[in-house]
Amino acid sequence: MIIVIGNNGQLAKALRNIKSDDELIFLGRQDIDITDSQKLQETLNQFSVTAIINASAYTAVDKAESEPEAAYLLNDTAVANLARFCKKQQIHFVHVSTDYVFGGHKGSPYLPDDGYAPQSVYGASKMAGEQAIREIYPEHSCIIRTSWVYSCEGNNFVKTMLKLMNEKPELSVIDDQIGTPTSANGLAKVCLLAARNNIAGIHHFTDAGVASWYDFAVSIQQLAQQKALLCQVIPIKPISTYEYPTPAKRPAYSVLDKKSLMDSFRIQPRHWQKELSLVLDEISQSRPE
Structure with a gap:
């Protein structure tokens, strides 16, 4: 049995949609308090757990600047609590992290062992969570760093752009931040693979290719127009x-x-434009006739 921490986020919903022989149990905020070590243990001890996928996080990047305690509580303290539980039970732990743990000045793709240099409270809180895992339970933990995650669910750049493109006469989008969009569907499959096969270490997953936010927005409009x-x-x-x-x-x-x-x-990850097209198809299919 694989426990997924998180229920309503993009990654949790993408995991729910995967057709798999694995038994997945989803525990949301109303089901488990991962910020309280004792309560976490009491809840998880009710299950025969073989692995935990942490699909929960504080992800409000700008809000974190004025709410650092809330960011660190979910991205550091809660992660350490989960790592300790997994170590005690000797089960595999899969945790999702972010490109924001890096400074962004390297100029070539970041390797898993490149040094930390977060530029924000959000990035620093995610770094602290990674460090906790590496200190507590590195031998049976998998940290998967990703970037620019989106899906047909929840709030994300793709859905925001579609809304604005239908409402505004024009848009301005940043073109000097470079990264890679990532569909939550592909990320979910990778998390499940890590949990199922006990893959450990720090790894990076995004879709293939490179883009600016401007490139991403232009492709969203082009593909959405076609659909x-x-x-x-x-x-x-x-x-x-x-x-x-x-x-x-x-x-x-x-x-x-x-x-x-x-x-x-x-x-082999698929190119981000291919994944974007598939997600836009999902959005199109979910819209009322």
Whole structure:
């Protein structure tokens, strides 16, 4: 039995949609308090657990700047609690982390063992969670770093862009932050593989290819137009990070090197535009006639 911590987020919902022989139990906020070590143990001891996938996190990047305690509680304290439970029970632990643990100044894809240099409270809190796992239970834990996750569910860049493209006469989108969009569907499959096969270590997973947020937005419009998801086509203007200041600082370049994951998991990620097309198909199918 694999326990998924999280119920309503993009990753948890993508895991729920995977057709698998594995028994997955989803525990949301109303089912388990991962910030309380004692309560966490009492809840999880009710199950015959073989692995835990942590699909929960504090992900409000800008809000974290004014709520550091809340960010660290979910991204550090709760992660340490889960790692200790997994160590005590000798079960595998899969945890999802982020490209925001890096500084963004390297200029070439980040390797799993590159040094930390978070630029935000969110990034620092995710770094702290990783460090807790590496200190407590590195031998049977898998940290999967990813970036720019989206799906047909919840709030994400793709759904926000579709909404704005149907409402606004034009859009301005940042073109000097470079990374890789990642469909939650592919990420979910990787997490399940790690849990099922007891793969340990730190690995990077994103879809294939590289893009700026501007590139991503342009592709969303082009593909959504083809799939009749937009009622209009609007101009999209590239702008700099300087022109669109945010409370949290983002890495300028956070492409992740996926070689160790491709070798360990024996998978080849699909290009982000291919995955985007598939997710837009899901959004189209879920819309009322």
